[in-house]
Amino acid sequence: MKRISILFITNDVSHYVEKSTSYLISELKEQCNLTVWQNHGEIQSILSTLSAKPDFILLNDFHPIYGRYITGLERIDIPIGILMHDMHYKVGSRKRMMEHVKPSIIFTHYRDAFMKSYPEFQNEMVWFPHHVPEVIFHDYHLKKDIDILMMGSMITKLYPFRNQMYRHLKQRKGFIYHSHPGYDKERNTGVIGEDYARELNRAKLFLTCNSIYHYPLLKYVETLACNTLLLAPVTKELEDLGFKNEETFIAIDESNFFEKVNYYLVNESKRRHIAQKGFEMVRERHLTSIRVAEMIQHIHNVI
Structure with missing residues (x-):
């Protein structure tokens, strides 16, 4: 299988307490050609700075903690995906953004909550449950004290x-x-x-x-x-x-x-x-x- 190129657009959360995005980035670097973009911007301008056109663009949610504000996404021919975190955050504005961007895939941590709040996007939904890196979360064999x-x-x-x-x-x-x-x-x-x-x-x-x-x-x-x-x-x-x-x-x-x-x-x-x-x-x-x-x-x- 071809090693794909992904442009991941995300806020810089490397120094945040919640580490799931950092763990995801580390593993994506192992399994694909990953470029991380951490600023607001216009997508064509962003793409012009890259050495090669990505196969896929992944947005880290429409949420200020995780994502960046990117314009022009509706005018490109590269498939777009979204990684969604808490389902209850600004449901109406999220729906408007998704209708505008028209993502090919919506990766969601919570299946049932997504289906309840965003039923019109069920065909794009991919269940993406929480995960942990084994280098951090494993049995340290400590005394159970x-x-x-x-x-x-x-x-x-x-x-x-x-x-x-x-x-x-x-x-x-x-x-x-x-x-x-x-x-x-x-x-x-x-x-x-x-x-x-x-x-x-x-x-x-x-x-x-x-x-x-x-x-x-x-x-x-x-x-x-x-x-x-x-x-x-x-x-x-x-x-x-x-x-x-x-x-x-x-x-x-x-x-x-x-x-x-x-x-x-x-x-x-x-x-x-x-x-x-x-x-x-x-x-x-x-x-x-x-x-x-x-x-x-x-x-x-x-x-």
């Missing part, structure tokens, strides 16, 4: 179940919570990068939720990739990703999370067995190298 771990945002209106669990567990011996370091540039506070993965690896149990939007969030994949037992809500979309209750993770809700925590802290053999199966599932299905290979195959199909 944290009983129960929670990390991340506690904005009540977005994560009510996460708040409920925190309130019930915060005084418990063996419980640790790390606040979210923020979505913008890296700071001197917060657990991020490899330190974040190592902290996950130290935990016997990791608890989280899928927000009011019921997204299969990145934390689900990150936790399993570090060989730690995940306790979190389940959806059909999550099951389709390989998250099977009592096989690769533990499904919880508001009525049973406390019982499940107590049970899996005591039953070490079951806890270790399910965590191992989850770890293996992520390595088989959700590594960044696997996801990028899938992306490139979809791009090949349209160029």
